Amino acid sequence: MKRREFIAGTAALFISPRPSHGQGxxxxLGFLAIGDGSGKALNQAELAFLDALRSLGWMEGKNLGIEYRFSQPADRLKDSVTELMALGPDILIAPGPQAALALQSATGTIPIVFVGVADPVQLGLVQSLSRPGGNITGMTTNVPDDFFAKRLEILRELVPGAFKIAVLVNPDNPLQKLYFAEEIPRIARSLGVALPLVPATTAEELDIAFASATAQQADAIIDxxxxxxxxxxxxxIALAAKYHLPANYLFRHYANGGLSVYGADTADLFRRxxxxxxxxxxxxxxxxxxxQRPTKFVLIINMKTxxxxxxxxxxxxxxxxxxVIE
Structure with a gap:
């Protein structure tokens, strides 16, 4: 942990939160998280959301109740949405595009706040970034420049001469489907590289995806x-090490063993x-x-890896x- 983060965290222990909002x-809140089905708790970035609420006087268990549902898209998603809607939430929280689309299909009146949706306009969640319209708004990871191309360039700096870079994708992610068809071929032509897709929709399929990247003689891989x-x-991270594939990742927590990370600061998005x-x-x-677009980005290099x-x-x-992690 960085020294300034430690100091900030320690100081927070001695500062009382703002007064709670009323006693009525x-x-x-309804919180719909979608993953692989193994996780039943908030991740580190999502915990920043609770910290932000506390700092604004909203205390879970006092003036705020939060109902959590953790779902795997293939089985529990529909039931989770139905359960949340039956509870009559004041606001619905949607981390990621699958959750946002599932909640959008369930209500046109209850406010929905999404976090980490790359292109909410393309997905039809909002009319525009400046004027969302309807009952949905939130935090996008969309940036004006071609962010994915920048990640590829960082990886190519780490692996000079890399021509074939496998792209680890989830075909069940609706936004990725759009990107596969429109942007990846264009970026491949622009950079003069081959970008074979290696798909995985479950944890078990990740092993197959990495084996496929190796079979296709990929020089590196990007998640x-x-x-x-x-x-x-x-x-x-373990699979990348097993197959000796240099990799680039989008989120900070991959730096614990991962070669390189470049992406939006998701904890900051959840705070906002x-x-x-x-x-x-x-x-x-x-x-x-x-x-809102991201305003904080992190580039991390793991020298040990x-x-x-x-x-x-x-x-x-x-x-x-x-x-830089030594």
């Missing part, structure tokens, strides 16, 4: 980023989502809250890194 009816792969980070929930509970309509892979990290990349 307890407000209720496109998904609820499934987020939950299976350590398994993916907490602010939107506060505003909606106080009467603001989702349609009046523009979808680079050494194990026999890679020399160029100084130009180290200078740009927010964090």
């Amino acid at each position: 009816k307890r407000r209720r 496109f980023g998904d609820a499934l792969t987020y939950a299976q980070a350590q398994r993916i 989502a907490g602010d939107y929930v506060d505003k909606i509970l106080k009467g603001t309509k989702p349609a009046d809250l523009p979808v 680079a050494k194990a892979l026999g890679l020399t990290v160029p100084p130009s990349l180290l200078v740009r890194a927010d964090e």
Whole structure:
């Protein structure tokens, strides 16, 4: 842990949260998380959402109740949505595109706040980023520049001469389907590389995906980023080591063993989502809250993993890194 994060966390222990909002009816949130079915708890980034609510005076168990549902898309998703709707929540929270689309199909009136949806306009969740319309708003990972191409370029700096880079994808992710068809072929032509897709929709299929990347003689692999792969980070890191594949990941927690990370700071997105929930509970309509883009990004290089892979990290990349793990 960085020193400034430790100091900030320690100081928070001695600061009382803001006064709770009233002593009347307890407000209720519905939280729908979608992963591989193995996780039944919030991840580190999602916990920042609760921290943000507490700092704004919303205390779970006092003036706020949160109903959690953790679902695997193939089996429990429909039931989880039905259960949440039956509870009459004031606001629904949707981490990721699958959860957002599932909740959108269930209600056109209950406010929905999504987090981590790359292109909510393309998915039909909102009319535009500046004017969402309807009952949905939130935090996108969409950035103006071609972010995926930047991740590929970082990986190619780590692996000079890399031509074939496997892309780990989840075909069940609706946004990825759009990206596969439209953007990946264009990026491959633009960078002059081959980008074979290696799909996985379950934890078990991740092993097949990495074996496929090796069979296709990939020089490296890039995890496109998904609820499934987020939950299976350590398994993916182990597979990358097993098959000796240099990799780039989207989320910070992959840095614990993963070669490189470049992506939006998801904890910051969840903190900002907490602010939107506060505003909606106080009467603001989702349609009046523009979808927010990420403002914080992290580039992390794991030198220990680079050494194990026999890679020399160029100084130009180290200078740009927010964090270097020795």
